[in-house]
Amino acid sequence: MPPTSISPLLSSQPSRRSLLRGAGTVAAAAALFGLTACGGSSASGTGSVTKVSLGHAAGISNAPLYIALARGYFQAEGIDAELRAFKSGGDMVAPLASGQLDAGTGAPGAGVFNAVGRGLGVRLVADTGKLDDGTKYSNLLVRKALVDSGEFTKLSDLKGKRLGLYADGTSTTLWFDRALAQGGLQRSDIQANFLGGPDQAIALQNGSIDAATTAEPYATKAIESGAAVRFAVGADFYPGLQLGVIMYGTAFTQKKPEVAVSFMKAYLRGVADFSASLVDGQVRGKDAQEITDIISKYTELDSALIAKTYAAPVDSKGALNVKGLADDLETYRRAGLIEKADLKIEDIVDTSFVEKAAAALATT
Known part of the structure; x- marks a missing residue:
């Protein structure tokens, strides 16, 4: 089902469009957040541990990542995952592009699409939640x-x-x-x-x-x-809508492609645990209390509230709805919200890392 066009009202409000263009310069954003270069390695015991910085805006949609952190899945992959808080996914775009941040979570939208169109090195790489049939998250x-x-x-x-x-x-x-x-x-x-x-x-x-x-x-x-x-x-109204994604900076993927795959392996283990905890969209299944406590720790939301809320399901292999994202890009384009005329979804999405991770996990 093709998306309904956004009302022309959207394209007639320059203040909103300027917000979508407001990723800012890479240097300014890096200075603003005071981030240091990441992706280096350090010795830990007899093994080598790679530091990976992960941006998040605290929320239930990041539950699989929080689980992977709490249960040591990143450490098992030789990754020291350093969590950094942001107000929104949009605030992570410039640090990702500059290499000041390796990975981040957020919602795919016109702002992120425009950032890619302006040449900023950011790609959407994995699913953090979709509107499957009956999902009560949104x-x-x-x-x-x-x-x-x-x-x-x-x-x-x-x-x-x-x-x-x-x-x-x-x-x-x-x-x-x-x-x-x-x-x-x-x-x-x-x-x-x-x-x-x-x-x-x-x-x-x-x-x-x-x-x-x-x-x-x-x-x-x-x-x-x-x-x-x-x-x-x-x-x-829109079953299958891609609500949330993991984003990688291309500086990270180009310098540490193996680590980018290992990160995804840890993440998918977190996805499996989170999915096992869900019953009809709520955390009422396997290890429910532990899972709600983990989410509470990283989001500062009350555990009792988390148990009552509904989560958006995450694909077991982290697969994105690429066709839906392509349709969304065209919907934004028709509304006058996309700056680069020839921007394609292939410029924005890179599913290779999560696909390699899923394949590797399937053989273990």
Whole structure:
């Protein structure tokens, strides 16, 4: 199913487009974060250990990486993984391109695509979550009072409503624009308020917005507060949507290709453990308490909340939805959000490392 085009409203707002162009210079970003060069080796006992810096914006979607860290899977591959905190995946792009950061996690969107188009050395290399059928990670929440009163019963009732949305040019807007189209609407029919997940939950509770495209764990928070109900999920409108990815800097892959594969082997072991802990999208399966405690340690979210939230499933082999990403690129291009006219998905994605890792694990 081809993506629904984003409303022309997106391309008419230069401030948003400038945000998508705001990766900044590599040197400035490196200085800002005070990062030091990485990828060197040091002796540890009788073996050689390679330091690899990993950027993350703390969240449940990074659970397999946290598990791999906590359970020693990186160490088993001869990797000393150094975790570094960022506000978002977009903030990691310049450090990745400069070699100040080796790997990072984030959402694939117009900003990352444009960074590649500008020649920054970043590639999307593995899956950290998709909207498989029924996945409740990304949600259309509606204020409970509107549903209880009968004022909101169908998608077309979004007309004129105040919506809490994540930034334009991101994966969430892709499924939301499809939802609008199913209701016979476009972006100009709603009142868009661009808010992060925590602010969406608060705004639903205080009534300053009527609905929101809220991801976990903030969706569960809003629902448990009694302020909102889950009216639909993103997977209803765009099943298979690539929500999150691991990114590699090409400086890392060119200098340490074997280490890049070993990193993926450790990550896929974390994926296997995380998948085994999930029952109907929640951490209620194998080693559930240990897994929630690990996630809590790295995200500072309460373990009890983590157990109630829904996770986006991760492909067992780390495979990306490359066709979907190619469709997304064209959707952003039609909306005027892509700067380089001849940018192709092949320029952005490199699945070779995770494919080699999956093949190596299959033989052990």
